[in-house]
Amino acid sequence: MAKKKSKNKTNSNTIALNKKARHNYTLSDKYEAGMSLQGWELKSIRDGKVNISDCYVHVKDREAYLVGAEIHPLNSASSHVVCDPVRPRKLLLNRRELDQLVSAVERQGYSLIATAMYWKSSWVKLEFYLGKGKQSHDKRADIKDREWKVDQGRIMKKSNQ
Template identity: 80%
Template sequence: MAKKKSKQSNSNTIALNKKARHNYNLTDKFEGGMSLQGWEVKSIRTGKVNISDCFVMVKDGEAYLVGSEILPLNAASSHVVCDPTRDRKLLLNRRELDRLIGAVERDGYSLIATAMYWKQCWVKLEFYLGKGKKSHDKRADIKDREWSIDKGRIMKNKNLGK
C-alpha cells in the first residue's frame, strides 16, 4: 500500500528579506526568538508574513522587531484585536542586548532582519549588524559579481579547448 505524500515543504524558512544584502554591508549574525500571540502563530503557519521592510530597534534595554507584517486569518476569533504591524519583542540574552546597544549607539550600525524560520516549534528571527551601502558601493558589487561570472565562463571555455 502506497503512502500519501504530504504537501508541506521540508524547508523551515517562513520569510526572507532578499533586499538586505543589496542595501547593507552585513557583518555580525544574531538569532532571537519572538514573543508572539496565538493568532500570529496561526498566520505564520499559513505563510502570511512580510519582513521585507522591517528592522530591529533597541528601546529601553529590549529589542523589538518593527515594520514586519503578519496578516490575520479570516477565521480568526472576533474577540481578538489583531494588529498586523505591531512591534514584536525579541527574546535575547543580556550579553547580546548589551553588544547590540553598543554597536547601534556608538558605532552607528543598523539591525537588519534577513530571515524568519522555524527552529523545532519556535519562530526565530535572523538579523545582522549592518551599515547602509551608497549607490557607488552597489555598482561595485554588481561589477564584481558580473566579472566573476564572466571569468567562470572564460575559464570553462578555455578548459574545454584542450
C-alpha cells in the same frame, strides 16, 4: 506494526526572507532571536502570511523589538481578537547580546536588519545582522564584482575545453 518515519524532509523551515537586505546593506555580525508572539500570529505564520521586507530591529530600554514586520491575521482564527498586523514584537535575547547590540548601534552607527524568519523545531526564530547602509557607488561596485565572477567562470570553462 509501526510505520517508519521518512528521513527526507521536503518542507523548508523558512517562513519569510528579506531579499533586499544584502543589496541595500553591508552585513557583518549575525544574530538569532526568538520572538514573543500571540496565538493568532502563530496561526498566520503557519499559513505564510508574513512580510519582513521593510522591517528592522530597534533596541529600547535594554529590550529589542522587531518593528515593521507585517503578520496579516486570518479571518477564521482572529474573529474575537483585535489584531494589529504591524505591532512591535519583542525579541528574546541574552543580556550580553543586547549589550553588544546597544554598543554597536549607538557608538558605531550600525543598523539592525532582519533577513529571515524561520522555524527551529517548534519555535519561530528571527535572523538579523548588524549592517551599514550602502551608497549607490557601493552597489555598482558589487554588481561589477558579481559580473566579473560570472565572466571568470565562462573564461575558465572555455579554457578547460
